Amino acid sequence: MTHLRPLAILGGTFDPIHNGHLRAAWEAAEALDAEVRLVPARTPPHRPPPVADAAGRTALLRAALSGQDRLVVDSRELDRDGPSYTVDTLASLRADVGPERPLVLLVGDDAFAGLASWHLWRDLFELAHVGVLARPGASHALPPELEAFVAGRRTTRLQGPAGQVVRIEITPLDIAATAIREAFAAGGEPRFLMPEACFGDPALLAPYRALGR
């Protein structure tokens, strides 16, 4: 049987993208020997509107990824109206790659703990595996309904196209977009929490610098 390289996605608001996202995606690519795409949400469900619009967040993401080609942007959520539900994104990816190729939905510990509140959340496991990225400060505890659902699905080595849960230990980077927005709002420059390329074009950071005015 031919080996099908997994396709993994890290979805996010990326408001803004930071080194916690990038290092996590990079180490997931290595751990799973996977192609990894970052998927910016146009209208993220379950949170207030982002500071920067989808085009601005995506432009910053593209700048952050410049100079390497292992991590790429997948912009399919930008083309959809309404809330950017992950189940729709995975269904679209599944249609692209066919029934056999492993798909992996990457989520940090904090996002995973809230998974049972996502739109059609059980269907996510029909479409993809879930790769849980260790995140500093986030609890590993899951609500009982989610724990019961994933208990028989945990593995250390993914097999098949979908349906399992794997934990991916990564270099812990205690970086959050909330703290970066707070730093900008205080008039600071959160250098080295984000790639230097993000600071090259002042227009890219204008919505965040405006928080401090």
Ligand SMILES: Nc1ncnc2c1ncn2[C@@H]1O[C@H](COP(=O)(O)OP(=O)(O)OP(=O)(O)O)[C@@H](O)[C@H]1O
């Ligand atoms: N430092 C980190 N380490 C591991 N995973 C992370 C890290 N930061 C974000 N993630 C994961 O990346 C995905 C997208 O995160 P998101 O864009 O919401 O960033 P965030 O830093 O959590 O933002 P905010 O502070 O605005 O909530 C989520 O699955 C989240 O758990």
Ligand SMILES: O=C(O)c1ccc[n+]([C@@H]2O[C@H](COP(=O)([O-])O)[C@@H](O)[C@H]2O)c1
């Ligand atoms: O599909 C859902 O119902 C859903 C609910 C909450 C979050 N998500 C997705 O989870 C990813 C991380 O979300 P956030 O808000 O932590 O940036 C992002 O791709 C969101 O679109 C998806």
